[in-house]
Amino acid sequence: MTAYNRGNYIAESIESVLASSYSDFELIIMDDCSTDNTLNIARSYALKDRRIKVFKNEKNIGDYPNRNKAASFASGKYLKYVDSDDCILPDGLKNMIESMEQFPGAGFGISSSFIEPPKKYPVELNSREAYTYHYFNKPVFFASPSEVIFTKDAFNKMKGFGEKRMVSDFDMWHKIALQYSMVLMSPGLMNIRKHPDTEMADQNRFVLQYETIKLNYLSGINSPLDRIQVSTIKKQRRNTAFKIFLKKLFLLQFKEAIPRLKVFLFYLRN
């Protein structure tokens, strides 16, 4: 559980973890030099439950570097991030562990927030199936680290997250799915909080970064999708971007229109 100035929410998040039916866990709380009372709240819980360990960085190192640092202290077989403003359902951890244990070769599992028609979970997807699922079915690669569980081995093999803000999780799922199969777990095991202090990213700034990542993996040597699928995806992105661009223009929402235009031009160039 990485945290930066989450004093408002971290107590609830910690309690959701402590309420897990699966009790064989260690909760590592990494405070990235908060200026509010996040650290002391974490400490007061650690006093009462010896599964909790609290660490604080000497200086703020940023979200993904902090996640990697937290992972370096982890000693379990599985690694699961629960963000300090999210909650895990009481049976969430048990469900995730059981899902992963069913597929020993898998490297990670996603419990997405997309509501699917009743389906048999968990399901194992190889690289090709995982990419196909994201690009042609439900975009599960937009899951946040809070909705994912790793095997420690797979996480270490990936050498953790990249350092880029915002997009490093999206990049990670693409990368890890190339080498390991993915488990599609029951959706909705996490309660992702929407709150006013989220790094409600100016998504517009990162739009091109997302598209660049897509292109790297889709068109790269190891791409699990064939040329026809890739060009279908590119065409789809290009056309959707243009349509939305026009729509936003029409609604006079210029600020939202511009990133769409950028995406459209991106797929013209590439």
Added chain:
Amino acid sequence: MNNPVLVTIGIPNYNYAHYILETLNSVTNQTYPNIEIIVVDDVSTDNSVTVINEWINNYKGPAKIRFIKNHTNGGLTKVCNQILENANGKYFQTLDADDIILPDKIERQVKLLEESSNTSLIYSNINVINESGDIIDDNYLGRIHYDKDDMPEGNIFEKLFDFNFIPLPSVLINTEYARAVGGFDQTLQVQDYYLWLKLSEKYLVKYLTGVTALYREHSVSMSNSSLTNPRSADSVLEIKYRYFKKANGRIKNIIRKNIYFSSAYLYRSNYSTAGKWLKRNLLINPGFKSAVYFTANKLGIPCSFLDKIKIGMKSFIS
């Protein structure tokens, strides 16, 4: 050691007949030669009194034993004050009837206290044990992000004011100084923290490196702990607020920050005293957010609703 000073170990007991013998034996196993034990039974409903009486009858050692049987249940804080009132030792500690002190604790701590002047309290590290006595945590101070080899000592009031890092079973206190600052406060939930603050305000504190006591953990049911944290947050806030008027600038700022964040936390947790703290917060931290929170709470609007409004406004602006 010539003429070792008397040390009082007070054991408050309530229904721990199955643990208290182990506790008593850990006291009589001390290498220190001059100990007085005061056991206070707070109207236990199990066979504690019988068990304790039998142990006392069979005890042949040098320690002086006193057994106080209360007629009405006074609660832990009252019992701690009873112990303080009755203590004849120059130093004393209260020891829970299920915890254990290691054999050289008193000897090592008395030695350090006698060498120091103006020192009211000495503390150490602890290990946590389970119901069977197995060590389940050997990194207590480390887990709460402290360095067990480099703990605060000397003038620790400010550091202690930030967070209570003193493990209760590891403590040995100067009796006279504890009485001088008024003993344990019976109006508070977290009574030991307030005593440590009062002591560290006027006197020095020493740290003895190493583990001197074992704290027995009991499985906390979830239904308890979710209320516990707002309750202890409220207690700690109460303690800190008492210092607000006469505190120096740095402490005042710590209190301001604590009240600012904790009042929001109590509001969010729907805790009963949230209103009181939001009002105090408005007076101490005047500003837009404080005013909004105070007013909303007064009008009965839940905190989650405010969040929704804020999210709505943010997306409207962008």
